Amino acid sequence: EVQLLESGGGLVQPGGSRRLSCAASGFAFSTYAMSWGRQAPGKGLEWISDISDGGDSTNYAGSVKGRFTISRDNSKNTLYLQMNSLRAEDTALYYCAKKGCSSTRCYTNYWGQGTLVTVSS
């Protein structure tokens, strides 16, 4: 059974940083692309970043480009999202997600339960 367990959320001051982690299990982590999405309270879904199976290809939404960095450690079956220069509008439930292929140009077939990041002073 695919399991994605996010951690690292919490309250952060504007301008601060946070690193989210996602522990994956139940599938061959190193052979699938992964992504992060988010959902602001009461709002729709937003894709923010993805990374290929080997980590050599990454993509970002314009709203986070230059501030967020996605990475993965295939030896630890873990996905990361380093978030810097956080803004109030980054407040959301952050989801770790698995894609159905090794390439980032693929559908997402599993989502974690999410970790809440609140940016506020």
Add this chain to the structure above:
Amino acid sequence: DIAMTQSPDSLAVSLGERATINCKPSQSVLDSSNNKNYLGWYQQKPGQPPKLLIYWASTREYGVPDRFSGSGSGTDFTLTIDSLQAEDVAVYYCHQYYSTPHTFGQGTKLEIK
């Protein structure tokens, strides 16, 4: 960026009836090199993460009831739910993964009439 426009924003359908949700990308999401439409449909119930229903526009995910079906190509897509069940109450999203950013539609809230 490819903008995804869903219609309607909300929908109320009687139990056992058909629900139809439309999705129009602002640009084609059909890759002519492999004849695949890079479009998926997700269901999200309150307090839960999204669940994949359909990918490549018309391929049903394993375990999804066959009353859910996807159709369309290019810039015009439809999610159809036949014989609506009470457990189908949710928000439905279309999603393109043809080009980055991989955008979502604004969502369609489906309720029971």
